[in-house]
Amino acid sequence: MAANATPDFRTRLQTWLPKLVLSPSLAMVLVFVYGFIGFTVYVSFTNSRILPFVGPDGQPTHDLIGFTNYAKLFSLSHWEISLTNMAIFAGLYIVICTLIGLILAILLDQKIRGEGFLRPLYLYPMALSFIVTGTAWKWFLDPGIGLENIMQTWGWESFSFDWIKNRDFAIYTIVLAAVWQTSGFVMAMFLAGLRGIDNEILKAAQMDGASNWNLYRRIIIPQLRPAFLSAFVILAHLAIKTFDLVIAMTGGGPGRATELPATFMYSYTFSRNQMGIGASSAVIMLMTIAAIMIPYLYAELREKK
Amino acid sequence: MGFLNIDNVTKSYGSVEVLHRVDIAVEEGEFLVLVGPSGCGKSTLLNMIAGLEDITTGEISIKGQVMNGVHPSKRNIAMVFQSYALYPNMTVGQNITFGLEMHGVAKPERDKAMADVARLLQIEQLLDRKPGQLSGGQRQRVAMGRALVRDPDVFLFDEPLSNLDAKLRVDMRTEIKKLHQKLGTTIVYVTHDQIEAMTLSTRIAVMNGGYVQQLGTPKEIYDTPANIFVASFMGSPSMNLIPATIVDKDGAAHAEITDASGNAKHLRFSGGGLSGQDGRGIILGVRPESITDMEGADRKSTNIETITNTVGVTEPAGSDTFVTSQMSGRECIARMRADAEVRPGATIEFAVNMDKALVFDPQTEERVV
Amino acid sequence: MAVATQDTAIRTGRFARALIYLVLLLFVLFYMLPLYVMLVNSVKPLSEITGGGMMALPQVWTLEPWAKAWSTAQIGVQPTGLRPYFWNSISMVVPAVAISTVLGALNGYVLTKWRFRGDTILFGLMLFACFIPFQIVLIPMAAVLGFLGLSGSTAGLVLVHVVYGVGFSTLYFRNYYAVFPTELVRAAQIDGAGFFQIFWRILVPSSGPIAVVCIIWQFTNIWNDFLFGASFASGDGAPMTVALNNLVQSSTGVKEYNVHFAGAILAALPTLLVYIVAGRYFVRGLMAGSVKG
Numbered sequence: 030m031a032a033n034a035t036p037d038f039r040t041r042l043q044t045w046l047p048k049l050v051l052s053p054s055l056a057m058v059l060v061f062v063y064g065f066i067g068f069t070v071y072v073s074f075t076n077s078r079i080l081p082f083v084g085p086d087g088q089p090t091h092d093l094i095g096f097t098n099y100a101k102l103f104s105l106s107h108w109e110i111s112l113t114n115m116a117i118f119a120g121l122y123i124v125i126c127t128l129i130g131l132i133l134a135i136l137l138d139q140k141i142r143g144e145g146f147l148r149p150l151y152l153y154p155m156a157l158s159f160i161v162t163g164t165a166w167k168w169f170l171d172p173g174i175g176l177e178n179i180m181q182t183w184g185w186e187s188f189s190f191d192w193i194k195n196r197d198f199a200i201y202t203i204v205l206a207a208v209w210q211t212s213g214f215v216m217a218m219f220l221a222g223l224r225g226i227d228n229e230i231l232k233a234a235q236m237d238g239a240s241n242w243n244l245y246r247r248i249i250i251p252q253l254r255p256a257f258l259s260a261f262v263i264l265a266h267l268a269i270k271t272f273d274l275v276i277a278m279t280g281g282g283p284g285r286a287t288e289l290p291a292t293f294m295y296s297y298t299f300s301r302n303q304m305g306i307g308a309s310s311a312v313i314m315l316m317t318i319a320a321i322m323i324p325y326l327y328a329e330l331r332e333k334k
Numbered sequence: 335m336g337f338l339n340i341d342n343v344t345k346s347y348g349s350v351e352v353l354h355r356v357d358i359a360v361e362e363g364e365f366l367v368l369v370g371p372s373g374c375g376k377s378t379l380l381n382m383i384a385g386l387e388d389i390t391t392g393e394i395s396i397k398g399q400v401m402n403g404v405h406p407s408k409r410n411i412a413m414v415f416q417s418y419a420l421y422p423n424m425t426v427g428q429n430i431t432f433g434l435e436m437h438g439v440a441k442p443e444r445d446k447a448m449a450d451v452a453r454l455l456q457i458e459q460l461l462d463r464k465p466g467q468l469s470g471g472q473r474q475r476v477a478m479g480r481a482l483v484r485d486p487d488v489f490l491f492d493e494p495l496s497n498l499d500a501k502l503r504v505d506m507r508t509e510i511k512k513l514h515q516k517l518g519t520t521i522v523y524v525t526h527d528q529i530e531a532m533t534l535s536t537r538i539a540v541m542n543g544g545y546v547q548q549l550g551t552p553k554e555i556y557d558t559p560a561n562i563f564v565a566s567f568m569g570s571p572s573m574n575l576i577p578a579t580i581v582d583k584d585g586a587a588h589a590e591i592t593d594a595s596g597n598a599k600h601l602r603f604s605g606g607g608l609s610g611q612d613g614r615g616i617i618l619g620v621r622p623e624s625i626t627d628m629e630g631a632d633r634k635s636t637n638i639e640t641i642t643n644t645v646g647v648t649e650p651a652g653s654d655t656f657v658t659s660q661m662s663g664r665e666c667i668a669r670m671r672a673d674a675e676v677r678p679g680a681t682i683e684f685a686v687n688m689d690k691a692l693v694f695d696p697q698t699e700e701r702v703v
Numbered sequence: 704m705a706v707a708t709q710d711t712a713i714r715t716g717r718f719a720r721a722l723i724y725l726v727l728l729l730f731v732l733f734y735m736l737p738l739y740v741m742l743v744n745s746v747k748p749l750s751e752i753t754g755g756g757m758m759a760l761p762q763v764w765t766l767e768p769w770a771k772a773w774s775t776a777q778i779g780v781q782p783t784g785l786r787p788y789f790w791n792s793i794s795m796v797v798p799a800v801a802i803s804t805v806l807g808a809l810n811g812y813v814l815t816k817w818r819f820r821g822d823t824i825l826f827g828l829m830l831f832a833c834f835i836p837f838q839i840v841l842i843p844m845a846a847v848l849g850f851l852g853l854s855g856s857t858a859g860l861v862l863v864h865v866v867y868g869v870g871f872s873t874l875y876f877r878n879y880y881a882v883f884p885t886e887l888v889r890a891a892q893i894d895g896a897g898f899f900q901i902f903w904r905i906l907v908p909s910s911g912p913i914a915v916v917c918i919i920w921q922f923t924n925i926w927n928d929f930l931f932g933a934s935f936a937s938g939d940g941a942p943m944t945v946a947l948n949n950l951v952q953s954s955t956g957v958k959e960y961n962v963h964f965a966g967a968i969l970a971a972l973p974t975l976l977v978y979i980v981a982g983r984y985f986v987r988g989l990m991a992g993s994v995k996g
Contacts, residue, residue: 043897043898046817046897046898046899047813047817047819047898048813048819050809050812050813050898051809051810051813051814053806054806054809054810054829054869054873055825055829057869058828058829058832058866058869058870059828061840061844061866061867062828062832062835062840062866062867063828064843065839065843066840068842068843069839069840069842069843072843129730132726133727133730136726136727137727139715139720139723141723141724141727147727147731149978149982150731150734150735151731152982152989153734153738153975153978154734155989156975156977156982156985157927157971158926158927158929158944158947158970158971159927160927160929160944160947160948161741161944161947161967161968161970161971162737164963164964164967165737165738165741165967166737167951168744168757168960168963168964169737169740169757173753174752174753174755174757174960175757178755179755179757182754182755182756209733209734209737213734214989217986217989218990221990266834269836270837272838272929273930273944276929276933276948277948277951280952290838291836291838291930294841295841295933295934298842299934304842307838307842308842310838311836311838311839311841311842312839314839315835315836315838315839318834318835318836319831322831322834323831326827326830326831326834327827330826330830
């Protein structure tokens with residue numbers, strides 16, 4: 030092996046190899062993530078409408094227009110609806126998922142017979158595509174053949190449930206499906222937190238005369254802080270990224286009743302040829318997620334050091 | 335120039351120097367123990383000898399060859415780790431011969447070397463097992479086997495016994511010592527256990543805060559520690575360090591201390607090294623075995639001083655009884671015979687062997703006499 | 704009263720326990736509902752569904768909807784069924800999972816056993832990439848795929864999924880190797896093993912569990928992806944999720960709900976199967992992606 034020719038070559042190679050091995054992934058991430066983020070930010074400051082960016086004559090097909098896209102974006106009622114929907118959706122989704130997850134975890138932590146059987150049943154939706162589950166919910170909630178129709182067939186003639194077709198209520202059906210999909214996962218996070226609590230502390234608290242209610246309120250739930258934080262961060266970022274579920278269930282409709290920033294960006298970029306505006310909405314989404322994720326990741330990585 | 339030469343070596347992480355100018359020359363066949371509390375730099379030094387950490391400045395050489403920048407596998411060293419670091423997915427046999435395989439040694443030779451080492455360490459029946467199936471002592475043997483099979487110039491041991499229980503630790507200690515006597519190899523051994531250091535080594539380097547505090551034979555280190563740190567770190571229970579004042583009386587230097595009731599007591603120094611320093615404040619260092627009851631006092635001593643004092647606590651330890659008492663406001667431990675009849679609160683005579691007493695300067699903490 | 708020696712400190716009465724079981728079972732019904740709806744309606748004729756029998760068991764059992772969804776249903780303009788798209792997904796997911804897992808293992812190895820100044824920052828950069836809203840990269844990615852001639856191709860999707868999957872696989876292996884004893888690596892170094900030998904001979908043989916976790920996670924994520932598939936491969940090269948959506952959303956002709964449900968189950972089958980066989984590892988991966996360590 031040529032490596033033995035100079036006594037130090039192997040040592041030097043060994044010190045370079047690790048960085049060499051890491052570099053393809055790093056380059057990929059730098060270009061495809063951070064480079065692309067930069068590029069999208071750039072596009073958001075131009076009047077680009079469609080690809081390509083360079084015309085056949087070699088001249089760019091766009092001009093820099095500063096913050097015009099952002100100004101336009103926030104004047105669009107379409108975007109305003111998306112943001113309002115996001116607030117409703119994210120708020121309900123996070124709160125309900127956390128509540129259901131916590132309750133299920135606490136109940137499952139009572140030495141339940143068949144816990145090993147129940148847990149996978151609560152968690153399996155996480156393994157399914159949103160398109161699949163969206164399809165199921167779409168037809169189950171459809172007034173023509175789904176729940177409303179079923180109830181009426183069963184004899185409850187006046188039963189009416191048309192939320193998925195109703196502009197005022199459609200967003201709540203998205204919440205329902207999303208909660209169904211992720212609440213089991215939140216349960217698993219809380220359960221892991223509960224199992225991590227020292228049982229001796231609980232015994233000590235009982236010796237002190239704490240009731241079950243007080244045990245949970247004063248001792249156990251406060252110790253689940255890290256699990257609450259993780260659940261919040263994960264749910265918030267999932268909420269902002271929600272896209273497939275809306276496409277599968279309502280396609281953003283009826284009208285624009287279930288548009289979210291993710292679907293807004295997609296339709297402005299690919300269907301409406303308003304790429305500059307699409308890019309600016311993507312930048313807003315990224316900044317929102319970054320505001321949540323960066324402090325969280327920073328704290329996690331610092332802790333590990 | 336030693337067989338293993340550590341020449342003016344320092345180690346820094348960024349701007350923080352963690353190891354300061356270490357100079358040690360290890361002769362062939364020596365058993366050098368690096369001992370000190372955790373964080374003293376002993377493991378860093380060992381890793382630098384092994385090539386696992388870079389040398390910031392200075393030079394390490396083995397057999398006259400400078401090792402700076404040389405890959406660990408090319409230094410002809412072997413190392414036994416604290417956790418033994420046995421490869422969990424390989425059998426004992428594969429563990430032992432992995433290094434030979436990596437160095438391109440042919441299979442028949444590897445097998446022969448493995449058989450020899452296995453016989454030497456009596457682990458022949460374990461060769462096909464996985465490390466997970468071995469007891470602590472067996473893992474320890476395999477780890478040593480892996481080191482021995484390479485026939486290295488220098489063996490490095492990184493706290494190899496600290497994961498064993500007390501009984502096994504003593505057995506393995508004896509075994510390592512036997513092995514060293516039989517094979518005559520050069521060993522550098524890191525431990526925080528001063529008893530291991532005393533029993534195993536031919537020389538000890540006591541380290542603290544990144545400095546080698548003292549380098550010497552076990553006897554030198556124990557009898558004439560260079561400073562208060564070495565004095566109190568080596569020996570168990572550790573040396574009594576009693577604040578005292580030198581007083582000239584009857585033409586000889588005495589140490590003035592106070593007993594439990596605050597009365598001054600005078601202990602005459604052996605030898606004349608301290609005369610003419612009347613009134614100087616010192617720290618008097620006396621090992622527990624040099625404070626006894628009268629019957630237990632060393633008959634060879636030229637100078638047994640007695641002091642009447644009140645007994646604090648007695649701790650029967652089986653072979654001895656440790657007796658505490660207040661001297662100059664400090665808790666002092668005396669080592670008495672197991673059957674010495676001493677009761678807490680009683681006032682008895684303590685015999686202090688002043689031939690073995692040491693004197694330290696309270697400011698520099700260096701030994702004066 | 705509970706037995707004094709009970710392991711947990713929490714004690715509950717008989718009535719409370721009955722209530723707990725009741726609530727837990729109600730949630731089982733809730734979670735099983737969509738799956739039940741899909742399964743039961745995929746094996747009944749369309750008329751039974753439109754007639755208000757969505758919750759009922761089939762009066763006439765039929766596999767017709769499955770056959771139709773698989774091979775003859777209209778997807779876009781072609782009556783090909785989901786079959787070609789299923790294979791699209793397979794040929795996308797296998798190389799993407801393999802490449803991102805191998806890269807993740809190597810990255811995790813370097814980031815824990817060959818640490819260097821700034822490695823935590825680099826890892827942070829890779830980790831953050833897992834959580835970005837992918838809308839932020841859609842436009843330049845479309846441009847780059849077009850430039851490389853990979854638009855609409857499986858190879859293009861493989862590239863995309865490797866790029867955005869490597870952060871998570873690195874996270875898994877890094878956390879796993881972080882608790883792998885470094886002394887083993889040092890011992891192997893002294894034994895003369897090089898960078899790749901140490902990886903291959905010492906770390907890889909012990910990496911079974913985390914490799915399973917990583918493969919399952921990547922498989923599930925990439926199989927279930929819709930955004931990238933819809934953005935970069937909407938035609939013949941579309942993955943299963945996009946084809947299913949086209950099937951369900953198609954506005955022409957009669958809505959064949961039973962075929963939609965059969966198609967949905969076909970699209971769910973691979974990940975569902977993995978979940979049933981190795982759910983434990985899936986959950987572990989899920990947790991590692993949220994509460995680390």
